[in-house]
Amino acid sequence: MAEPENPVASEKPEPVRVYRHRLPVRVWHWVNAVTLVVLLMSGLMIFNAHPRLYWGQYGANPDYAWFAVGSTPKTGFVRIGETRIETTGVLGRWTDAKGAEQTWAFPGWATIPTGYSLADGRRWHLLFAWVLAISLTLYMLWSLFGGHLKKDLHIRRAEWGPRHIWQDVKNHARLRFPRGQAAARYHILQKLSYIGVIFVLLPLMIATGLTMSPGMNASAPWLLDLFGGRQSARSIHFLAAWALVLFFLVHIAMVVLAGPVNEIRSMLTGRFRLPPERDQEA
Amino acid sequence: MSDLILPRREAIARAGGLVAAVGALPLLAGCDAINEAPTVRKILSMGEEMNRASQRALMDRDALAREFTRADLSPTFRSNGTKLPPGDAYAAHAAAGFVDWRVQVTGLVARPLSLSMADIRAMPQRTQITRHDCVEGWSAIGQWTGPQLSRILAAAGVKDSARYIVFRCADRLGDALYYESCDMVDALHPQTIMAWALNDELLPIANGAPLRLRIERQLGYKHAKYVDTIEAVSHLGRIGAGKGGYWEDRIDYEWYAGI
Numbered sequence: 001m002a003e004p005e006n007p008v009a010s011e012k013p014e015p016v017r018v019y020r021h022r023l024p025v026r027v028w029h030w031v032n033a034v035t036l037v038v039l040l041m042s043g044l045m046i047f048n049a050h051p052r053l054y055w056g057q058y059g060a061n062p063d064y065a066w067f068a069v070g071s072t073p074k075t076g077f078v079r080i081g082e083t084r085i086e087t088t089g090v091l092g093r094w095t096d097a098k099g100a101e102q103t104w105a106f107p108g109w110a111t112i113p114t115g116y117s118l119a120d121g122r123r124w125h126l127l128f129a130w131v132l133a134i135s136l137t138l139y140m141l142w143s144l145f146g147g148h149l150k151k152d153l154h155i156r157r158a159e160w161g162p163r164h165i166w167q168d169v170k171n172h173a174r175l176r177f178p179r180g181q182a183a184a185r186y187h188i189l190q191k192l193s194y195i196g197v198i199f200v201l202l203p204l205m206i207a208t209g210l211t212m213s214p215g216m217n218a219s220a221p222w223l224l225d226l227f228g229g230r231q232s233a234r235s236i237h238f239l240a241a242w243a244l245v246l247f248f249l250v251h252i253a254m255v256v257l258a259g260p261v262n263e264i265r266s267m268l269t270g271r272f273r274l275p276p277e278r279d280q281e282a
Numbered sequence: 283m284s285d286l287i288l289p290r291r292e293a294i295a296r297a298g299g300l301v302a303a304v305g306a307l308p309l310l311a312g313c314d315a316i317n318e319a320p321t322v323r324k325i326l327s328m329g330e331e332m333n334r335a336s337q338r339a340l341m342d343r344d345a346l347a348r349e350f351t352r353a354d355l356s357p358t359f360r361s362n363g364t365k366l367p368p369g370d371a372y373a374a375h376a377a378a379g380f381v382d383w384r385v386q387v388t389g390l391v392a393r394p395l396s397l398s399m400a401d402i403r404a405m406p407q408r409t410q411i412t413r414h415d416c417v418e419g420w421s422a423i424g425q426w427t428g429p430q431l432s433r434i435l436a437a438a439g440v441k442d443s444a445r446y447i448v449f450r451c452a453d454r455l456g457d458a459l460y461y462e463s464c465d466m467v468d469a470l471h472p473q474t475i476m477a478w479a480l481n482d483e484l485l486p487i488a489n490g491a492p493l494r495l496r497i498e499r500q501l502g503y504k505h506a507k508y509v510d511t512i513e514a515v516s517h518l519g520r521i522g523a524g525k526g527g528y529w530e531d532r533i534d535y536e537w538y539a540g541i
Contacts, residue, residue: 050416061360063356114314123330127326127332212541213337214415214500216540217347218341219337219340219342224348230421231420231421
């Protein structure tokens with residue numbers, strides 16, 4: 001707006017640093033990152049034991065699967081409803097690290113462990129499920145009582161406006177990220193996705209996971225009613241896992257586009273360098 | 283048509299293999315080394331202990347597994363594991379309709395029993411329509427009929443020193459006979475029955491004829507089939523390789539399979 005009168009202003013302005021991420025945010029972020037990777041990869045191993053998904057209370061090989069990974073003598077495929085997609089080399093038929101052809105659903109590089117072992121996949125999955133549940137519970141409590149929710153994630157009334165949201169969508173599409181003081185706060189899409197992950201997707205993963213436990217079903221049968229049966233819960237568990245993968249991919253893309261060094265440093269030390277305002281840039 | 287596509291498919295598969303071999307092999311080998319380290323195995327097994335302890339501590343020990351209606355039955359009840367026990371002895375029993383089949387009730391009991399199938403069918407029966415959950419992920423709903431295990435144990439006068447019930451089976455897998463075990467909480471649970479009927483018919487051979495365990499709050503591999511011995515013990519260490527079950531001994535499935 002106003003032309004700088006100060007001749008010093010022609011020099012580069014001092015970058016403004018803010019303390020952006022408090023310790024609990026940083027600790028949980030990295031614990032959760034490792035936990036989710038282990039849970040995903042061990043979960044894919046468990047899926048390999050029975051690569052079919054159903055809706056309802058029951059579902060086994062004689063029943064109709066709405067989703068299945070399979071193989072023919074030469075190919076691998078994914079079937080969603082009646083649509084078959086060939087996935088040779090990646091899903092259903094792939095070559096392992098020793099050069100041997102395998103017909104498990106997900107390839108060795110995507111699973112824990114790399115070679116088929118349902119028992120080991122379950123060991124990893126069911127231990128890290130505890131890490132997820134405990135760390136998420138603590139983080140939710142801290143968010144609630146430590147002010148994170150109110151200060152950082154709370155969506156103000158003005159932000160709910162469709163025009164405001166649309167503006168943020170457009171800014172993202174044009175890769176125009178907030179600068180100056182605006183970059184010190186989360187914007188609406190960021191708030192929605194973080195709230196979605198912390199308060200919707202992750203609790204959904206835990207709840208659908210518990211719904212698959214026969215012991216849990218006996219003491220909390222309402223879980224079966226909530227999700228429409230054990231096999232429905234298994235399907236939702238699978239879909240929600242891929243929603244988390246999608247979040248992860250967009251998250252990584254945003255970090256790279258917004259300046260990976262600054263972003264990653266802020267998640268390690270907490271300190272974030274605000275990108276200078278545009279009019280100061282020239 | 284498929285001849286034209288085939289080379290491309292193979293090229294993709296081979297390229298994938300090459301990438302895996304060159305790029306990821308050391309990384310993957312590293313991951314698997316972690317998986318097999320004894321300390322890691324010990325840490326991993328904490329999950330099972332936490333699941334067992336929390337389910338036992340937080341849940342009603344007599345809470346019932348959901349019972350369904352006939353309308354909910356799986357159209358076909360899938361079988362798994364042994365579908366036909368090998369050997370002439372079992373074949374002879376099957377041919378004779380299991381009239382000479384005996385179930386020994388032994389171990390820490392006041393009155394060891396040798397029950398015929400007629401004895402078992404003469405006891406008070408329980409019929410329940412429940413969901414069978416395989417560790418692999420699939421589920422099937424079936425109707426089971428048989429006496430409660432608690433009645434059989436009471437008839438034999440199970441001693442207070444008994445902490446586990448071991449189920450020995452007639453099906454040989456590789457080098458050993460199948461077996462399973464459970465603690466007294468599940469052994470005395472009202473839905474824990476020795477089933478001889480599935481969906482109002484005699485138990486099919488593929489599903490464990492003539493007698494199998496139903497332990498409704500645990501996964502399928504705990505539901506021992508072809509049971510010929512029920513043994514009350516104080517420790518599991520001396521049985522099999524000591525982990526309480528055929529698959530537990532061999533590939534490290536959890537002994538507590540409530541999740």
